[in-house]
Structure formats: C-alpha cells, structure tokens
Amino acid sequence: MPFKFTKLEIPDVVFIEPEIFKDERGFFMETYKKSDFKKFIKNFDGFVQENHSRSTKNVLRGLHYQKFPKEQAKLIRVIKGEIFDVAVDIRKNSLYFKKYVSKILSEENRAMLYIPEGFAHGFCVLSEVAEVVYLTTHEYAPEYDTGIRWNDETIGIDWPIKEPIVSKKDKNLPYLKDLLEWLK
DSSP states (O other): OOEEEOOSSSSSSSEEEEOOEEEETEEOOOOHHHHHHHHTTTOOOOOOEEEEEETTTTEEEEEEEEOOTTTOEEEEEEEEEEEEEOOOOEEEEEEETTEEEEEEEETOOOEEEEOOOTTEEEEEEEEEEEEEEEEEOOOOOGGGEEOOOTTOOTTTTOSOOHHHHHOHHHHOOOOGTTTTGGGE
C-alpha cells in the first residue's frame, strides 16, 4: 500500500503519509488511490472536485465548511511551502464536538490530512508562500458555504502566528454558539 494512514486524536480525521520513491531524477508518489482510501476510511465514496490556493505568510483561511446536504470531506496537501492545518469537529452528537486537531503539512513532508464531513477546516501559512491543493467529496455550493470565526474562544485553537491576515469574509463569520441550531 502506498500510504500510511494514522488516525488522530479525533479518530475520523486521518493523517496520511504517502510512500515516496526518490532517485537522481527526483521523486514519484501517489497522492490518491480510491481503493486504498476505501479500505481505511469508513463510508468513503471518492472525490468530485479539486481546488488549489496560493497564500502568503501569515494568511489564515477558515474555518470553512458546507452545510447539509452538500457537506464536504476534504483531502488536503501542500505542494509549496508549509501550513498549520486544522480540523474542528462540529458534529453536535460527537464525543469530540468543539474539539480540534492540527498538523503541519508541507512540501517537505508531503503528508496529507483527510477531514471528513461534519468538520470545519482552516489553515495558516508558516512559510513565505504556500500552495494548497485539496480534493472534496461535493462540489462547491455557494448557498451552503459557511464557516466559524477563526478565533472562536469555545474552540480555542492555538494558532502559531501572532497577527494573521484574514479576509473580510472570514473576519465576519459567526461564532460556533450562533450556529448550534443549524448543526447536525
């Protein structure tokens, strides 16, 4: 199997380390193989959309998610630079509700993070520039697009940057307490 799958403190979030084949020409790795993912991730049916973002140092994006019935699972990886990546459990009936897990993803470690449906996702850029590529299980649906404020105290994410650069949209996202009636 070309991947090492490791469940994190919130077991539905999976840290994935691909097998990397290196030689004098460079390297080769598989970044996604549906059959392997289906063996390890329960109820996994595959991805339908790929996105690519480029951000500069200290940019913070998130915490984003799509509402039911267009919830998205995501497979995040970095092709340039380094990010601090975060998944927040927003499933009201989960033992891990309001908890988060984080990992460093970079072009150096080539690791990936699988974030299932029912989680908000965000990241901040630690390098001068970072390019992030991610797959999703539902296409982008603007009418279902929403998020949670990046600095929500009930979640308490320990972001590794002091003065993040946040979009106007993300600065105005609601706090988790204001979303409770809408969460599954």
